[in-house]
Amino acid sequence: SAVISQKPSRDICQRGTSLTIQCQVDSQVTMMFWYRQQPGQSLTLIATANQGSEATYESGFVIDKFPISRPNLTFSTLTVSNMSPEDSSIYLCSVEDRHGYEQYFGPGTRLTVT
């Protein structure tokens, strides 16, 4: 299984600011995924990021709010822009195994917006 790390592990931010979350994988992967887990809720897919192409966003998520970079096969960033308290969530990075079945998740970034 892939080992995934995320930075920062947690942060407290003021409304109106932006935070960039980094995701590093210990092996090359084609697809990387970003999820949001709001307090007491399940996981919701924000977008899928393939290296060398624009990220694909799910309904309800837009690039202006959640810009994503995927500069290589082991790294991705998610920015949460112009934050409001409603953005307080855990943000998780995920990758698929090479067979395309299992997804492995990073430890998450716990974001609190005040």
Add this chain to the structure above:
Amino acid sequence: AQSVAQPEDQVNVAEGNPLTVKCTYSVSGNPYLFWYVQYPNRGLQFLLKYITGDNLVKGSYGFEAEFNKSQTSFHLKKPSALVSDSALYFCAVKNDYKLSFGAGTTVTVRA
């Protein structure tokens, strides 16, 4: 559209008793089904999956799940629960490359 339902928000069992966490799914085509566990302040950990083959799937930490096509269910089971099994459990279904998660079931195992 694909979806999963976890009908129980919480499951409480005594240590040593059997544990069952329920999941039903709705998907067009053949389902790829998964169970994940989330411990407090930790990320999601993969428990097991059903892709094809034997309906009884064995996974990590002594967990198993039974795929039932006629009932569109994929219940998670453990014959003898441990206090350390207390966590949040998610069922998920995969269609193409997208995972859709259930709402989650909080399991509490009391000593």
